[in-house]
Amino acid sequence: MAQAPHPLAGLKVVEVAHDIGGEFAGLLLAQMGAEVVKLEPPEGSPTRQVGPFAKGQVDPNASLNFWYYNSNKKSVTADLATPGGMAVLTDRLADADIFISTLQPAALTALGLDLYALSDTHPRLIVASITPFGLTGPWADYKSSDLVALAAGGPLNSCGYDDHSIPPIRPGGNQAHHTVTSFAQIGLMLALLERQNTGRGQVLDVSMHEACAVNVELANPYWFYPRVHVHRQTCRHAQPSPTQSALFRCADGRYVYFALILSEPKAWNALVNWMDSKGMAVQLTDPAFSDVAYRQEHFHEVQELVECFFLIQDSHEAYHDGQAAGLPIGVLNAPEDLFDDEHLKAREFFVDVAHDGLGKVAYPGALYRFSSFGEVPRTAAPKLGEHTDETLGTGAAKTPEEVAP
Numbered sequence: 459m460a461q462a463p464h465p466l467a468g469l470k471v472v473e474v475a476h477d478i479g480g481e482f483a484g485l486l487l488a489q490m491g492a493e494v495v496k497l498e499p500p501e502g503s504p505t506r507q508v509g510p511f512a513k514g515q516v517d518p519n520a521s522l523n524f525w526y527y528n529s530n531k532k533s534v535t536a537d538l539a540t541p542g543g544m545a546v547l548t549d550r551l552a553d554a555d556i557f558i559s560t561l562q563p564a565a566l567t568a569l570g571l572d573l574y575a576l577s578d579t580h581p582r583l584i585v586a587s588i589t590p591f592g593l594t595g596p597w598a599d600y601k602s603s604d605l606v607a608l609a610a611g612g613p614l615n616s617c618g619y620d621d622h623s624i625p626p627i628r629p630g631g632n633q634a635h636h637t638v639t640s641f642a643q644i645g646l647m648l649a650l651l652e653r654q655n656t657g658r659g660q661v662l663d664v665s666m667h668e669a670c671a672v673n674v675e676l677a678n679p680y681w682f683y684p685r686v687h688v689h690r691q692t693c694r695h696a697q698p699s700p701t702q703s704a705l706f707r708c709a710d711g712r713y714v715y716f717a718l719i720l721s722e723p724k725a726w727n728a729l730v731n732w733m734d735s736k737g738m739a740v741q742l743t744d745p746a747f748s749d750v751a752y753r754q755e756h757f758h759e760v761q762e763l764v765e766c767f768f769l770i771q772d773s774h775e776a777y778h779d780g781q782a783a784g785l786p787i788g789v790l791n792a793p794e795d796l797f798d799d800e801h802l803k804a805r806e807f808f809v810d811v812a813h814d815g816l817g818k819v820a821y822p823g824a825l826y827r828f829s830s831f832g833e834v835p836r837t838a839a840p841k842l843g844e845h846t847d848e849t850l851g852t853g854a855a856k857t858p859e860e861v862a863p
Contacts, residue, residue: 464491465831472550473558476504479635480560480588481527483642488530489824491834495532502842518842525839533840534849538569556584564599577661584649584659588642592665607634611670616696637673638666712773713790720753728783738767813838
């Protein structure tokens with residue numbers, strides 16, 4: 459069956475994003491076929507200075523962080539604080555479908571930009587404002603970061619270790635930025651659907667603080683209903699009271715995560731049968747352990763036997779055998795282990811992207827797989843200002859001095 463064009467083919471996006479949240483939003487659109495033009499200051503986006511760097515060489519064109527979040531985009535340098543630079547933005551917005559901005563209110567005012575006025579001037583334009591605290595409110599111009607957002611929004615308090623003398627620990631992976639991007643992406647898709655019906659765009663005001671505030675997992679429902687606080691635990695969900703450890707060391711020195719479920723008969727029987735197949739069930743086959751209350755009363759025995767059970771097994775062997783038994787178990791991988799992950803290999807998750815002077819570099823693959831759309835080829839992130847001349851050659855042409863004095 460012939461595949462249709464990319465899902466967002468023909469969509470034009472202008473991105474003025476100086477943090478990961480806005481850049482990730484542009485990347486998600488680019489991975490579905492949209493043309494995303496990134497406007498950067500003459501010195502480049504601040505994210506170009508975020509390491510690590512290819513071959514350890516600090517260079518605005520060598521940031522691995524920038525490479526990932528800005529692949530499949532075009533780069534145009536324009537100093538928005540100058541008339542020439544602002545003219546470049548105006549020209550690009552004339553036929554754009556989406557404008558992604560991470561500029562906070564004070565920065566918008568300094569540039570003379572009014573997002574709602576832009577929406578009135580360009581009725582079909584969808585403006586996505588992705589900022590730390592939103593466009594209004596007493597904190598609207600406060601500075602933030604991934605860590606600040608997780609702290610102020612609440613998730614950080616649920617992340618850390620059983621030992622509460624140790625402060626909360628920030629989870630990795632730019633989770634606050636990715637959370638606000640997820641909300642922005644949903645909003646953009648809804649705004650595009652609305653535009654199909656009405657012909658009009660709108661302004662999306664998306665706050666990282668608010669996105670994190672509703673991303674605290676069990677903390678909100680536990681407080682809203684029984685009015686109790688949850689407490690952070692090592693490698694398991696924060697709960698009002700401590701739960702048993704879910705990490706088990708294996709014979710190869712690696713760990714598996716295994717949620718030991720005592721109250722569910724099917725899971726309990728599967729565990730006992732699995733342990734018995736290796737001669738490790740011991741007293742767990744005693745009829746007394748068929749009673750949930752008895753299992754809970756003698757939980758320390760169960761925990762000790764399970765710990766011994768995993769200590770005689772290779773972590774990957776335990777993972778596959780446990781999954782075959784229908785149990786919730788996973789092996790703990792380090793990031794570098796994922797390149798050899800058999801499942802990711804089978805799904806061809808990593809893709810090679812050509813980089814000038816470096817050859818092919820492995821990237822995480824597309825976040826979307828559509829059966830009815832063609833695949834969007836992955837291209838390297840643009841070099842600083844790589845597409846400026848291309849832009850100057852269209853619309854109201856500007857000299858390089860006007861764009862970036």
